[in-house]
Amino acid sequence: MQPILFDLGNTTVKAWDTATNNFCRLTSEEFIDFLTKRPDQLLFGYATGNDSILTGMKNPIRLLAADDAMPLKSHYQEMSTLGLDRWVLCNSHFLEGNDSFLLVTMGTCITYNIVKEGVFLGGAISPGWEMRFESMHKMTANLPKAEYMKDSKLLGSTTMGSLRSGVDVAIQMEIAAMIEEYINRFLLKKVFICGGHSNRLPNHSKNYIFAPVNYELHALRRIHDYFFKNGTL
Incomplete structure (x- = not known):
């Protein structure tokens, strides 16, 4: 079934x-x-x-659990705390025929995940859009709650505009800089971007591959089929 x-x-x-x-x-x-x-x-x-x-x-x-046998090897030192969403996505992308890549997920948090020659090395975790807007509102006395806006400007001429610049614009610049650093340091040629907020990131480079809708569930299907084939389902 x-x-x-x-x-x-x-x-x-x-x-x-x-x-x-x-x-x-x-x-x-x-x-x-x-x-x-x-x-x-x-x-x-x-x-x-x-x-x-x-x-x-x-x-x-x-x-699924962190100790399940997966196709990728791992140098991550705390597998028990590694988010299974990150681990599943990286293994699925590896099964698609990619052995070295940077995978960026964009949801509640933004994560950067490095796979080099079939080995998961680790990466970084950063607050996502809503977390940043929410924290500035809740952790200060006077800052209002802002929300994502597609056309936010670098120069904020109002408090709301400044908040949006500090999140909408800053996240895009942060991601571009992080991607460039990872590509150069680990000699990667492929960047794969997925997650519910991935459509907020403009496609700056031909090396960026944006995941299709529902990719996370398709990734699970690929892992399911891998387990079935190997008798570990």
Whole structure:
């Protein structure tokens, strides 16, 4: 039977019912209701948030863990704390035939992930858009809550404009500089960008490859098929 692939986050669940080719983003309560109508399908995925909602489910569950055998080797010193979303995406991209690359994810946090000759080396984690806007608002007395705007300017002539420059413009410049540094230092030729906020980053270079919609779930499918082929499902 075709599996239900899922990415259980802090506030929502991204799921793909491969039997019906139905992609959806659900709340925890909606996900539980979604599963009660499909009690026999295998659940395959990972939790970057609280996985307690999976307790008591009738479905067979294959929850990915940091110690699962994956195609990539790793020099990361704390695999137990490595985000499974980063690890799955890097392994999936490797299975697509890429052995050296920089993978940038853009969501709640921005992550940079280096794979060199089939070995995951590590990278960096930086606050994403909403986290930066929220922290400036909550950790000061007078700064308002700003939101992303596509056409933010480098020079802010109002407080709101200055906040947007400090986030919208600064993040784009930060990412461009980080990518250039990683490419030069590790002699990488491919940059792969994915995540819900990847559309906020202009395609500056022919070496940037932007992931298609729902790439995270397609990456899970690739890992599922890898496990099935190797008898570790």
